[in-house]
Amino acid sequence: MAPDAAASPSHRALARRLDGLNIYLVGMMGAGKSAVGRPLAEALGYRFIDADDTLVEAAGRPIAEIFSSDGEEAFRALETTVLNGIASWHSLVVATGGGAVTRPENWGHMHQGVVVWLEAPETELLRRLAADPNPRPLLDAADPAARLAALLRERRPLYAQADLTVVQEGGLPTEVALQVLDALPSVLRDPRQHPDAPD
Structure with a gap:
């Protein structure tokens, strides 16, 4: 049976330490940001938001249509x-779009919270994307594998600016959520500890 990421006493204690800070999940398309974000939010008693879904709702049309009619730059501005x-909200786990890291303004927003890079091997990303029925405008190319490799080369240094990197090897979303929960304390300061306090 898969481990459960539902709230436990240690997760509630972690939520208290976060004190409402948003958690932004970044990574390539296919990295599982939405799938991991939901159990992660549940464990912390947070709300989950998929930024792409919010964008589609605000625009009133699908992402593929925005790309084809207005271009990538207009999509990035939106x-x-x-x-x-x-x-401007708090206590959220936010799954961002794969290219959100390409604009410095977005980092300004995300660094108000904790940014977590969900890193996955290229082969795993390709496998997941091949099984995903949703259109991916940036992979609409003669050779999607080569296009993905080029995007990864361009974006890896940007993803690496995250506060925390969680490397996944194809585990279930709940397992990856638990990896994130286990790693989060390493990037949080304990508010109860005074810098001059003795060990």
Whole structure:
């Protein structure tokens, strides 16, 4: 049976330490940001938001249509507007779009919280994307594998600016959520500890 990421006493204690800070999940398309974000939010007693879904709702049309009619730059501007709105809320786990890291303004919003890079091997990303029925405008190319490799080369240094990196090897979303929960304390300061306090 898969481990359960539902709230436990240690997860509730972690939520108290977070004190309402949003958690932003970044990573390539296919990294499982939405799938991992839901059990992660549940464990912390947070709300889950998929930034792409919020964007589609705000635009009133699908992402593929925005890309084809208005272009990527217009899509990125809308994405920044959406993240700006999300940043004014608290106690959220936010699954961001794969390219959100390409605009410095977005980092300004995300660094108000904790940014977690869900890293996955290229082969695993390709496997998941091949099984995903949703259109991916950036992979609409003669050679999707080569396009994905090029995007990864461009974005890896940006993803690496996250506060925390969680490397996944194809585990279930609940297992990856538990990895994130286990790793989060390493990037949080304990508010009860005074810098001059003795060990």
